[in-house]
Amino acid sequence: MPEPTADFTATLRTALAGADTADARALWRALGAGGVLVALCPDGGTQPDPRRLATLLTELDARCPLGVALSICVQVATVLPLLSEPATGPVAGPVAETVADLVRGETTVALAVTDAGASGSDLLDATTRAKLGDDAVTLDGRKEWITNATTCDAALVLARHREPRHFTSFCWLLVPRSAPGVTVEPAGRAFAGSGVGHLRFDGVALEPNALVGRPGRALAGFARQVGVERLAGALWSRAICRRLMTGLGDWLRARPAADGTLWDHPAVRERYARCLVALRQLDALCAPLLDGPPGPPSTATGMVLKVAAAETVETIAAEAVHLRGADAFRDGGEAALRTEAAMFGIAGGATGTMLAGLADHADDLLGSRP
Known part of the structure; x- marks a missing residue:
């Protein structure tokens, strides 16, 4: 099994040297440009190597505000694997382009799961809904307390596409922050650098290729x-x-x-x-x-x-x-x-x-x- 070699640590520290560690987007760019995000997942895999992940988080904790480290952690531990994992279905179109941009540090993606219509971790009660059609997808709802919401280029949104309260009733959508109908509200001053905020989707029209993987397998x-x-x-x-x-x-x-x-x-x-x-x-x-x-x-x-x-x-x-x-x-x-x-x-x-x-x-x- 690959170890967090001295080469990975050296690559990481080189990327961090001179980077603005108080700016999550600037730091993400530095990690991508320095090859850290690629090296984090060995042998072309989609999951971070545990020892390399530990090394990354230790270095970030020593250098960054907690909110900046949170911004990076969510993307490397959850967003990148979910977007690039082959088991979710073919990776193509805007999803593939986003994955390529992510590992180069050229884009950031928020993970929009926590729902305004559900209590805490009870995702089965989420009310953010996606209407799936042959030619378009329409998204309505609100996600709250989302890391990177105010700083992201896109959001990976967990949405209900079927009414039954069942784990097969959900899909993932990759939603550009600039799409008409998307509004962002900052969530206060906590976790400086994390971009925590609330996302609202009002009749957001998306192409069918905004779907990430197969509907029903998201949850x-x-x-x-x-x-x-x-x-x-x-x-x-x-x-x-x-x-x-x-x-x-x-x-x-x-x-x-x-x-x-x-x-x-x-x-x-x-x-x-x-x-x-x-x-x-x-x-x-x-x-x-x-x-x-x-x-x-x-x-x-x-x-x-x-x-x-x-x-x-x-x-x-x-x-x-x-x-x-x-x-x-x-x-x-x-x-x-x-x-x-x-x-x-x-x-x-x-x-x-x-x-x-x-x-x-x-x-x-x-x-x-x-």
């Missing part, structure tokens, strides 16, 4: 690919936690206290050590997947990663805020990061939803019974 394909998104989230949260722990340890060793430094207090070291244990547990969950082939982990494994990532980030960020006190509330401090990192417990399925679903996989996770 099943997304359910499979979301496992890679959850792995990416775990790898990224691991990088965030390691950075937090390193910075916190340095700060504790340098912070004067009555009889030395804060690090000299056993109670402080105990709290720090508990965070180390949490991080090592997340490392252990990720390790087998880093040594495996590219592609989605099992459904249950993806859900475990999702919950573990969210809880580990919250545990460590909360402890960093507690131990650093007022210093954590300075611009760019741990308090702000903790607020934004709460997305790990929401995006891609809320933690509570994941836990409820994991209960259904109890026998698989516990192993065979004697």
Whole structure:
């Protein structure tokens, strides 16, 4: 299995050198032009190599605002594979052109899944609808809290094309942001650089070749690919936690206290050590997947990663805020990061939803019974 060789790391760092790491589109162009996006998927595949993905996310976390890293993560872990995966059907026309432009860094695509008409992760209740005709496709609806919405060139939109509440009732559409009837509304100042916003589609007329893959297979394909998104989230949260722990340890060793430094207090070291244990547990969950082939982990494994990532980030960020006190509330401090990192417990399925679903996989996770 391909490893994240020194060549890949060197290629990545060369591409990042001199790039504007606060501008997601500029950074995406740099990654494409530098060959990083092609190298991320070995041997011409469509799925990112786990170790290379971990290397990319670690480098981005060290250099970029969280929102910029989010913009890149969604595209490499979900958008590119969904658009280029042969299992979704023939890749041709505007879809093939978009894939080629994406890997060159010349275009950005938003993943428009979260629906204004559905509650949280309940995609079966989505009300964004596509009317499929022989000569045209018409799209109506609204997608909310979409990463890259305000900065994208196009959106990959999950839409209902049949009325029954069933996983076969959905299709993917590639919708140019400039198409008549598409409007974009920013979603506030959170996640600076991510382009988060709301997309509205009012009678948007598209050519039939805007369909990505076969109607009826979209939700099943997304359910499979979301496992890679959850792995990416775990790898990224691991990088965030390691950075937090390193910075916190340095700060504790340098912070004067009555009889030395804060690090000299056993109670402080105990709290720090508990965070180390949490991080090592997340490392252990990720390790087998880093040594495996590219592609989605099992459904249950993806859900475990999702919950573990969210809880580990919250545990460590909360402890960093507690131990650093007022210093954590300075611009760019741990308090702000903790607020934004709460997305790990929401995006891609809320933690509570994941836990409820994991209960259904109890026998698989516990192993065979004697």
